[in-house]
Amino acid sequence: MRARDLVDFDGTPGTWNALTDVPGVEVGYTTLVEGDGALVPGIGPVRTGVTAILPLGRERVGTSVAAGMFSFNGNGELTGSHWIEETGSLALPVAITNTHAVGPVHRGVLEWSLARNPRLQEGWHLPVVGETFDGYLNDINGRHVREETAIAALDAAASGPLAEGSVVGGTGMNCYGFKAGTGTSSRRVTVGAQSYVVGVLTQANFGARHQLTIRGRQLGPQLLDDNPMQDAARSAPPGSGSCITVVATDAPLLPLQCKALARRVSLGLARTGTTGSHFSGDVFLAFSTANAGALDSGIGDAPDGIQRLDFVPWPAVNPLYDAVVQATEEAVVNALVASDTMIGRDGHRSPGFPNDVLRSAAMR
Structure with missing residues (x-):
């Protein structure tokens, strides 16, 4: 089931x-889903x-x-981001995982x-890896994500429909006190x-229960029961x-225009209720698949030295801004x-979201 089966959204999605x-x-x-019971690191x-x-x-x-x-709020990591800021370009795959697995995933990419691409052996590279924290549900210090885990994900990459929810990097993530994880949409x-x-993929692991808003209706205050994450002993407050979040488009854009699209992710998240917690690392990346190769670091492919x-x-x-906001929401x-x-x-x-709430006629 997807949200569009239950409630209307703005804009026209892709296939x-x-x-x-x-x-x-x-x-x-x-x-990776294995084991039950007491944590054994x-x-x-x-x-x-x-x-x-x-x-x-x-x-x-x-x-x-x-x-x-x-970076909407910097309590997070996106490796290689300084070079993206410097050059406005991205050349390697992007990976997303849990907070303490950035190192092996970086090496795996x-x-x-x-x-x-053996040609890359001659240069230096700064892979882009993002993270969110799944330690409430996962043995995050157990080194279960390895280089080969990232390599397997890259080997499996394909076009087509995507799995959502408690899968991949989002497997152990929670949003607004409910089980969440990976979500995607396009316009x-x-x-x-x-x-x-314009396409969006988000690894959602943010928000306090009382903030949750869907299609302008503030649902959080009605759903405060059954919130075990809030009751558990945690070092950080609710939220x-x-x-x-990664944004992609085939529209030809300048690097600064890509950055402007990335900023608009904040507005899409705000539609769902968050105001941005101090303890939440909210970092967004946008890229355009047009002009491929024009920002390569070398000048060998440009006879006149001009790109x-x-x-x-x-x-x-x-x-494009509208599309980012709509698809992020x-x-x-x-x-x-x-x-x-x-x-x-x-x-x-982590309780599943009560989807029946969205079947209400008031949501349409």
Whole structure:
């Protein structure tokens, strides 16, 4: 089930209503779910995984795309982000996992990329890996995510519909005190005479229960019961967590325009109720698959030493902003709707969202 089966959303989605509606983008999964009962570090229980995103698919790893990132709240990690800020470009796959698995996933992305494109052996690289914290349900210090976990996700990358909820990097994540995780959505956009697609994938692990708002209706205050995360002994207050969101489009954009799209993720999240917790790492990345290779670091492919970019004029970008906000909102609700109740380490329970609430006529 997806949120659109239960409630209406703004905008027109692509074929799969997913990040992979953007031509060329591929996404791969590895989900790790093992064990029950008391936490034994290094043994489990395990509730985690890796999400891998290939901006130009497996055949063009190492080819740059225009990119920009935005940190709404910096209690999180997105490796390689300084170089994205410096050059406005992204050339390797993007991966998302749990907070304490960034290191092995970083190395896994590098190893996979070097094997996939031997030409990359001659250079240096800064893989992009994002994270959110799944320690409430997962043995986060157990080193269950390894280099080969990331490599398996990259090997599995493909186009087509995507799994949502308690899968891949989002396996152990929670949102607004409910089980959530991975969500995705897309929008078809017309700019002038041209048609484009904007896709969003989010790893949702943020928000306090009382904040939850869906399609303008504040549901959180009606759903305060059965909130074990709030009652559990935790080092951070309700609302803590993180959100990593990736935006992709085939519209030709400048790096600063990609950054502007990444900023609009904040507005999509706000539609779902969050005001941004001090303890939440909310970091967003946007890229454009157009102008592929134009921002490669070398000049060998440009005989005159000059590279050129096509781009949507700044006054025409508003439909793309609309699409990011709409798709982000729907992606978060998709993550909630797709997730069932999960029991993790030490019997910690994250309740599934009561989807029947969205069947109410008042939601339409």
